Amino acid sequence: MSRRGANVIVAGGGVVGASAALALAEAGQRVMLVEPREPKPWRADDPPDLRVYAVAPASIALLEKLGVWRDVLAMRAAAYRDMRVWDAAADGELHFRAADIGAPTLGHIVEQTVLLDALWRRLREHPRVEIRTGVGVAGFEHREDGIAVDVGGERLDVELLVASDGAASPLRGQAGIAVETHDYGQRGLVAYVECEQPHRETAWQRFLPDGPLAFLPFEGNCCSIVWTQSSAEAERRLQLDEATFNAELTRAFDARLGEAALVSPRAAFPLRRQLAERFIDHRLLLIGDAAHTVHPLAGQGANLGLQDAAFLMHLVGAIGGPLTASQWKRLLTRYARERRSESAIAGRAFGGINALFSNDQPLLTLMRGPGLGLVSRIAPLRSLLAKHAAG
Ligand SMILES: Cc1cc2nc3c(=O)[nH]c(=O)nc-3n(C[C@H](O)[C@H](O)[C@H](O)COP(=O)(O)OP(=O)(O)OC[C@H]3O[C@@H](n4cnc5c(N)ncnc54)[C@H](O)[C@@H]3O)c2cc1C
Structure with missing residues (x-):
């Protein structure tokens, strides 16, 4: 257990990491979110963010469950x-x-800033979430029944490390997980x-x-x-x-x-289309762009990541309470199998449509x-x- 009481660390507070941290906290876990760069608060009179998401109904359902969708609508959507x-x-x-x-x-x-603002506001007030900003996860070491994580020079022993550290994922690199890449x-x-x-x-x-x-x-x-x-x-x-x-x-x-x-x-x-060869490595789990990126033509990149978070919430929530080593193992294996298969199909389908039409x-x-x-x-x-x- 971490000294501060978290049993799960989420590395990366982008849209997917922030959603995963909230989802795991809602499913009963004690979560530490680690993000080097705290997002800027959204302000109505700032120029709109150039990065926008086409948020699909399945993702809206997750954001409603996490208690952030109403705030998103109140800002701008x-x-x-x-x-x-x-x-x-x-x-x-x-x-x-x-x-x-x-x-x-x-x-x-x-807009990305709107989603991040709503998610981070809810994270800050959640009783089972602790936030560390200004530092990153520097590395990890596998343990018998958990994982030791280096957060800004401090070593924390937890049950799960979620890598939501983006398409270049340093943690995926440290785990030696290969990535199938196609540059369009x-x-x-x-x-x-x-x-x-x-x-x-x-x-x-x-x-x-x-x-x-x-x-x-x-x-x-x-x-x-x-x-x-x-x-x-x-x-x-x-x-x-x-x-x-x-x-x-x-x-x-x-x-x-x-x-x-x-x-x-x-x-x-x-x-680029990217697909990690494996979505888990013992107690390290890849999510969002760290696991997969797809062509933006169907606007599904972040949606796929949000569905990773929704599935994780479903699996952890179905057990409820603390998980045994064998429950973690079964759950992570199932997450990796189902989410990788879904991401592989989506990546190929969007790439195929692009290839068919872009000529x-x-x-x-x-x-x-x-x-x-x-x-x-x-x-x-x-x-x-x-x-x-x-x-
Ligand atoms: C042109 C374009 C248009 C797009 N349009 C859409 C769209 O319409 N709809 C859609 O759904 N998707 C779209 N996407 C895809 C979407 O932008 C991504 O899928 C999404 O932003 C991924 O979110 P993420 O949280 O996984 O990663 P990121 O947003 O990359 O977040 C990763 C976070 O990890 C942090 N980090 C890095 N290293 C560490 C570390 N060691 N420790 C802790 N934290 C760390 C970073 O600071 C960052 O905040 C588009 C992409 C492109 C390129």
């Missing part, structure tokens, strides 16, 4: 009830409606734009030969864009003057919402248009895909 996906090189369009799955929305667009050679360019026409609470995505372009609904007529493109093009477009950028963006989006004009700085992130090979182009149109006309198939789109 934009619902989307429709999703339209079409291809620049072929006819046909997919149109998902929340009504197809009997849900009020398909999800909400939420693409970057996701993000920004906020003001559109001439209302977004109609719709998440829009157009597939272009270079990669998909998404317009996600935000406040008023504003949209958050995620524009996947080759790294060279992203570099060029980051440097363009605003008028030329706006003209290229409006053309790339087929002016579907009229003229689009930048209202924020631009940023671009490299895109202009004539044969593939011929297949794509009728495919989209056909799916859109078959109600049960459309509803099945809408359920997947909603996570």
